[in-house]
Amino acid sequence: MKEFDISKRVLLVGATGYIGRHVANILVEQGYKPVCPLRSINPKFAQQMKLSPEQTPIWDLENKSSVNNVFARYPDLCAIISCVASRTGGIRDSWLVDFELNMNILTEAKSFNINNFVLLSAICVQKPMLNFQWAKLTFENKLQSSGLDYTIVRPTAFFKSLAGQIKRVQNGKKFILFDDGTQTSTKPISERDLAFFLVQCINSKTRKNKILSIGGPGPVQTQKDLGDIIFKLLNKSPKYFHMPSNVFKILATLISPLGLISTKMRDKAEFLRIAHYYATESMLFWNKKIKQYSPEETIEVGKDTIENFYKSIIENDKQLVKDKEQKLFE
Ligand SMILES: NC(=O)c1ccc[n+]([C@@H]2O[C@H](COP(=O)([O-])OP(=O)(O)OC[C@H]3O[C@@H](n4cnc5c(N)ncnc54)[C@H](OP(=O)(O)O)[C@@H]3O)[C@@H](O)[C@H]2O)c1
Known part of the structure; x- marks a missing residue:
């Protein structure tokens, strides 16, 4: 592969998302020239990120000719980073966004011969049971067989997704553990x-x-370890509430029949299955041969620790952007 010519442009898809914003900042810091197409629902993004209108064209990613227009407008595009993802995790939306919209980008990448596609995926697709995981995995397979050079990055859990209980503990409530808190x-x-x-x-x-499959610098931490860190930082004695993870499974089974008549209920059942998955599966590399999660084979990246992240939230009384995972604890 040729050295990347930094004077060329990088298309960043999903730049307005949580990870996308960080990627946009780093591209600029490193001297790359990002093009960050936006949906028209993001009027303040360019100003907040100090990007020019030229770097932030409006597109409708669901409309193939609109996507084609953006690719045609920037003939020096040399690489693509896609961080686009369903904001709801609902069944239809996951297939639309994680699969179809990524396919719209891949189609144009092929026709414009952009031979460098970096995809943000998720580590949980290695043991797929949920619609959003199948949607991501189906796209991963399409990308792998596309003939383009690619890198698929499957990260473990983000810090923000593990910070949803700080407020409840600050308010004197118990930290919720699934089962005994050491299974995942x-x-x-x-x-x-x-x-x-x-x-x-x-x-x-x-x-x-x-x-x-990448994670942070370690060490590997159970749910209980994370709870212990929060109590230690808040100088409180640990108080845990043990929730049986099966609750999610039972509720999902109970409401599933309603999904036959209502999309909303189908999504609700899916969200309960997602909660059950997160409560029972580790976010680490899955070694298929020995059928076990392997912390050693989960590549360690970066230097930031979750303890320092928790500290900064507590000290600065930071409000986190709520995500699908944090909503579990409301
Ligand atoms: N949370 C975790 O711990 C974790 C761990 C591993 C992997 N992941 C994966 O990491 C990925 C990124 O997460 P994130 O938190 O950065 O996501 P996010 O904040 O929800 O961002 C989603 C991005 O996709 C765009 N998007 C969604 N629907 C769209 C549509 N219909 N048309 C055009 N654009 C659309 C959004 O644009 P708008 O701003 O216009 O809505 C936004 O830029 C996800 O795939 C997630 O599964 C998450």
């Missing part, structure tokens, strides 16, 4: 470390045509 574990990764890794992929020969 992860090496959490910071948004900035992940974004930096994604940007590095553009210009890395060793990462070409690979699927990389």
Whole structure:
């Protein structure tokens, strides 16, 4: 692979998302020229990110000719980073966004011969059980067989997704653990470390045509370890509420029949299955041969630790952007 010519442009899809914003910042910091097409619902993004109108064209990613127009407008596009993802995790939206919209980008990437596609995926697709995971995995397969050079990055849990209980503990409530809190574990990764890794992929020969399961610098932590850190930082004695993870499964089974008549109920059942998945599966590399999660094979990236992230939230009384995972604890 040729050295990446930094004077050329990088198309960043999903730049308004949580990770996308970090990727946009790092691209600029590293001297790349990002083009960040936006939906018209993001009028303040360009100003907030100090990007020019030329770098932030409006498109409708669901409309193929609109996507084609953007590719045609920037003939020096040299690489693509896609961080686009369903904002709801609902069944239809996941297939639309994680699969179809990524396909719209891939189609244009092929026709404009942009031979460098970096995809933000998720580590949980290695044991797929949920619609959003199948949608991501189906696109991963299309990308792998597209003939383009690619890097698929499957990160573990983001810091923000593991910070949803700080407020409840500050308010004197118990930290909720699923089962005994030691059945699942992860090496959490910071948004900035992940974004930096994604940007590095553009210009890395060793990462070409690979699927990389990455986490933060470790150590591997269980849910209970994360709760212990929060209590220690808040100087409170640990108080836990043990919730049986089966609750989610039972509720999902009970409401599933309603999904036959209502899309809303079908999504509700899916959200309960998502909650059950997160409560029972580790976010680490899955070694298929030994059928076990492997912390050792989960590549460690960056330097940021979850303890320092929790500290900064507590000290600065930061309000986090709520995500699908945090909503579990409301
Ligand atoms: N949370 C975790 O711990 C975790 C762990 C591993 C992997 N991941 C994966 O990381 C990925 C990114 O997460 P994130 O938190 O950065 O996502 P996010 O904040 O929800 O951002 C989603 C992005 O996709 C865009 N998008 C959604 N629907 C669209 C549509 N119909 N048309 C055009 N654009 C659309 C959004 O644009 P708008 O701003 O216009 O809506 C936004 O830029 C996801 O695939 C997630 O599964 C998450």
